[in-house]
Amino acid sequence: MRTEHKQRYERMVDDLRQKKLKLTPQRLAILRLFCADESHPTAQDLYARLRTTFPTMSFATVYNTLDALALAGLSSTLNLGGESRASRFDPNTDPHHHAVCDACGSITDIPVATPAPAASSRDAHALDSAAPGFSVRAVERVYRGLCAACRKKRLLS
Amino acid sequence: MRTEHKQRYERMVDDLRQKKLKLTPQRLAILRLFCADESHPTAQDLYARLRTTFPTMSFATVYNTLDALALAGLSSTLNLGGESRASRFDPNTDPHHHAVCDACGSITDIPVATPAPAASSRDAHALDSAAPGFSVRAVERVYRGLCAACRKKRLLS
DNA sequence: ATTGCGTTTAGAACGATTCTAATTACAGTT
DNA sequence: AACTGTAATTAGAATCGTTCTAAACGCAAT
16 A cells, blocks of 8 residues: 555656656655545645645645646546535546545545446447547446435434 | 426426425526426526526526436436546436537437346346445446538548 | 756636525416 | 415526636746
């Protein structure tokens, strides 16, 4: 786990270096926080935590850095609606789905189960019938429901 | 097709009546536009078209009406990111997925292919391993890529 | 040490949505 | 058909998340 985060961090730093982008202390701090964060934080979340060590940090810097990572394919941006309309940022580049809790908004990564060929061929057919000529680049799946903790709370009340 | 839209409209009107909500001319106009619109319009889209017949229509009215429908389960709200961050509204209550064009932002409904039991059991297992105790209410799937028209344009340039 | 250009900063601007307080008008009652 | 309670509409302000701006700054190549 810890090593996985470290690898993420190193891939991110390497990418900035390769692209001749500057390794500013602000950027490195953002990367360090972000690559170890499984909670799919908002820009606000990161900003708030960064301000404790960089009192002058600006929102633009957070967004700029996250944009650079997304452009490099080292992170992605999730728009899942719900209470807050804020984007959630995801440093996990392995193929995965998301389980989103209706009550608390928590997001959990779900590794993809390699699909049965029969199922995927049926899906491909449905897609081609409804949207002929559409070329798929990526498929996203979101499970909506209640996480274990919120389900428990709901049963009590 | 036409009858399908009419049925949607009637379900919407019936629901408002049952809930003792008032059938104002503004609401009826919104329903008429919306239930026949396959383009997954934004609130802006609807507002702009409604203003031609209701020059005094307010945004709040559009949002209020769409909220009422969503609450009744007669429509849903899509947050798909992309260029504009505006929500897209969907009057189709049949189970379906969405194909979203990266270039033009168009959204196409894809009816669900009934999944192979083997595949869905594998998915359930992956979900339960990664998010134990999560109770699923709904599953959303989004295909990202290029629609036929945008793919064609891209090949030419 | 110098210097060029990418970065950061604070704050303004922006787009989408929600809220507010005052006005209007539906629909049930007489 | 007039009356009335209450929900709905309106214009505009407020809010939230995000992007832009122009000036100051500082990394890294020389």
